[in-house]
Amino acid sequence: MSPFIAEITGTTILIVLGDGVVANVILSKTKGFNGGLISITVGWAMAVFVGVYVAAAASGAHLNPAVTIALAYAGKFDWSLVPQYIAAQMIGAMLGSLLVWLAYKQHFDETEDGDTKLGVFCTAPAKRNRMHNFLTELIGTFVFMFAVLSITKSSSSLGSLDALPVALVVLAIGLSLGGPTGYAINPARDLGPRIMHFLLPINNKRDSDWGYSWIPVVAPITGALLAAVVYNIVM
Structure with a gap:
């Protein structure tokens, strides 16, 4: 399997299982309806586990543009490979969210609330404040990237x-x-499914919240780059 195909495959699995658990918990009349935050967080963790395991040998299992960019900045990844990795990750994220929509099509139809339908595909803040929302995503990705760098060490x-x-x-x-x-x-993970939400013929859907969409793109990249800088200084 080529690295490009591996990144598509791993990211597709990541989104199928990650967005899939969200759909199971929040869409109407599913077996997992109202399963709660714990179900979603455990489901996403397992999605990461399977996605990384599948893609690791062939591509290194970045599955995340923020990881790819931060590794390149840290000198651990070739900058010339960054565009194809990000393209593969976006393709996988879009394909994965398409599969979730197909699997849960009847439940999308049963669900009336447009915000809930959008929530299957992408994130939204509990309280909308751009500065605080940006900071939260930055902190979360900083922790994630610092941990990834610690786990991979010299690799x-x-x-x-x-x-x-x-x-x-x-x-x-x-x-x-x-x-x-x-x-x-x-x-x-956020932008690919958000694009699919915009494109798919979902009944009674709301807009795709493009005004917020830049935060889960820019903040994770910023947080990952900051983690690479701090890691190089302290480790």
Whole structure:
């Protein structure tokens, strides 16, 4: 499997399982309806575990543009490969969210609230304040990237044995920092599905909240870069 295909595959699995658990918890008349935050955070952690495990050997399992950019900045990844990795991550995120929509099509139709439908695809703040929302996403991604750098140490990529510790980091971030914004901590994870929400023929959907969309893209990249700078200084 080529690194490009591996990133598409890993990110697709990440979003199928991650957005899938959100759909199961918040859409009407599912078996998991009202499962709560714990179900979502555990589901996302397992999504990261499976996605990383599948892609690790072939691509290093970045699955996240913020990770790819921060590793390149830290000198652990070739800048010339950054565009194709980000393209693969976006394709995988869009494909994964399409599959979730297909799997839950009847429940999207049963759900009346447009905000709930959008929430399956992408994040939104519990309280809307651009400065605080940006800061929350920055902090969450800083913690995530600092942990990834500590786990990989001198390597430029994640191995299959790193899948579990990375998943546990995501679980911890979700439980501790997920309340204000939904912890995107991954530009592709948020933007790819948001684009699919805009494109798909979802009944009675609302707008795709483009006014907020830049925060879960720019803040994670900023947080990841800051983590790379601090890691190089203190470690």
